[in-house]
Amino acid sequence: MRTEAIVCGAGVAGLATACALGNLGLRVALVDKQDAPKPVAKGEVFQPGSLRILRSWGVAQRLESAGALRLARLVARDSAGTPQMALDYGTLPGKDRWLLAHDYPAILTALTESLPSTVEFRRGVLVKGLLRNQDGQVTGVRLADGTIEAPLVVAADGMSSRLRKEAGIEITRAEYPHRLVALELHDAPEVEADFSAYVTERGLRLRYPLPGGRIRLYAQVRPDELRGGDLVSWGRALARETPALTPLEDAILAALPERQVLPVARFLAPKLWIPGLALAGEAGHAVHPMAAQGMNSAIADADCLATVLAESGDLASYHRRRQADLALIGRTSHAAARMITDLSWAGRTLGRRALRHTGANQRLRYTVMHNMSGLGSHPLTPLDRLHQIGLLPDPRARRLPAWA
Template identity: 35%
Template sequence: MHDVIVVGAGPVGLYTALLLRRAGLDAVVLERRTERSRHSRAIGIHPPALRALASGGIADELRGRGVLIREGVARSAGRPVGTLSFGTLPGDEKYVLAVPQAVTEEVLERRLEEAFPGTLRRGVAVVGTRDAGGSVLAATRTVREDGVLEARLVVAADGARSPLRDAAGIRAPVRRYPDCYVMGDFRDSTQDGDDAVLYLETGGIVESFPLPGGIRRWVVRVGCPVERPTAEDLTQLILERTGVGVDPGTNSMLSAFEVQSRLADRFVSGRTVLVGDAAHEVSPIGGQGMNLGWLDAVRLVPIITASVRDGQDVAGDLALYEKERRAEAAVARRKAAINMALGRPLPAPLMRVRNTVFGSLIRNDAIAGGIARAFTMQ
């Protein structure tokens, strides 16, 4: 019997397993995919998460493979609106680290395999769980055979559509938003260096973020869902709204998405505990989801350790975990909703007024500091 089964080998599941193994627990990670995804959706690592990742040198390696964004620049109609500096942030991490999710997962997976070989088992799907009193049974399926694994606890890190959450009878109502986006990665043709740039335009916001290797990610708000995005259509939208020419032939990632959020009614049910998107799905705008999941793991693993290794009664600690992490996720969801509202289309006269107000606010040091902390989950 294992101490813990972690289901899902995304960034949150891998980091949760690494923390569990470091705590001396027998943990395994089961992942239905046979190979790591190369699709990089989450790119921003915020200071609180960087501090959590500092142990074992993970944060240092990610910093060496990413871009440190120290300023965010706002523009509109070809004119500057203002610049938000992260230099006033508390602590040493006065930046947001931009790293492709594929790189983050590769680093975490390698660290886990080097320190604790065999922890990750790919090609293993969990098709059901059953509480057996003092343990939980996980029914598994591979291309070769079906099986059953037993553990004291299951940690569900299996994403926003979490089958384990549903199997545990936990509700996670969906909240939908009138916001759709197309995003893509292209060779950087700008002179913006390591700055993030927000184009506040009447047709909707355009966001631009630096990535390592001379790549820049572009995210464009559109009015309705795009089923088959093309690099040519996206670069045309960028040109029309911002005046920036981007070469569609350099496209290396392309995606379109509608925005929704979920917040599970409970994070704990019997011997199943939710982390990451399984517990709280928030808008990708603002880049909070992956970071929230890592902070879930930091809070949860000592509680699991106290229970499994030390035999302590942790019912109260689990209840507090659920309360605190749900509250933090609710705050993140509100921040994401505000970010999306600021990016919606506005008539030109209203846009000019709003930009004037926004520009004056970020020139006030006290207000700008508060905005910088809000943007970086502090």
């Protein structure tokens, strides 16, 4: 079989890439080894920059029709629920001035239903490896039952990417010293329509609403914290040690049997391409979910790759355009995570100072929000970092940055 592009993996990165390339009019083969998507707690919140792209594909409209929720703010709170830093997305430019939340399976469905007619989607197909010509350029993939040839292969096969490894692209994966427990709460009291991260003595507690009156709750735990322990006691402590979550105690206890425990890591591949192959999504990069950037970065990958193919077809240009943005996203996500998840004395002290001073500084607060939104990159300077932790006063703290 011969086509113009092969996308391997049908998570958000793969589906988004197939949408983007299919909308160029390319004949795309999209393959995934799973017979059906797994219901995992990941990739549920879109940033404004991603919504702009998804709206152009018709995906955002499908999600909103399916009940997706608009979240007005991203808020860092103390354990009692008092805001320490609030990012108000309504102050951003453009039309989509909010976060949009829905279940991961619903997002995959909306992307699948938006695939152009030029995309052939096959499930239950295992990609065994890469095809190469005598010069070493990738020319397709080997399947369990044959081959597919194409001038472009996109590896969107996740963090443990088989294709990235076969391409010889080595990564250095940094594991965080904690895990996240994901709970889906039902029949719980209504919460504010925002993305709230709680700073507690035991680390991150993160919650946001989902359609149907449900709530997604993440809790930071030690790698072995739930092994052989009393889950009910753990759930009660989770609710009572964070007073803002105490009203959710019954829903937390009811959700414990269906909990998911997720490892957390970060990396950025040194190369996002070799001749004939491009990396997309978690095949090329991963960040802590604290700042809601992982899925959004994958959608930006897809959009950038399509733009490059339409302009020049030079995959090196795709790498150059994405690498700087991904490095900034990685730094931003890591800094946000450390503010709340670092449980050392120094980490907690610096983290709370940074939240307090950033939250009180309109210029820094807007810059951080704009960077996270995917609407453009404006890296913080070393001087900004000193303002963030209160070592130097900022005379511009009460106004928007000049570029805004």
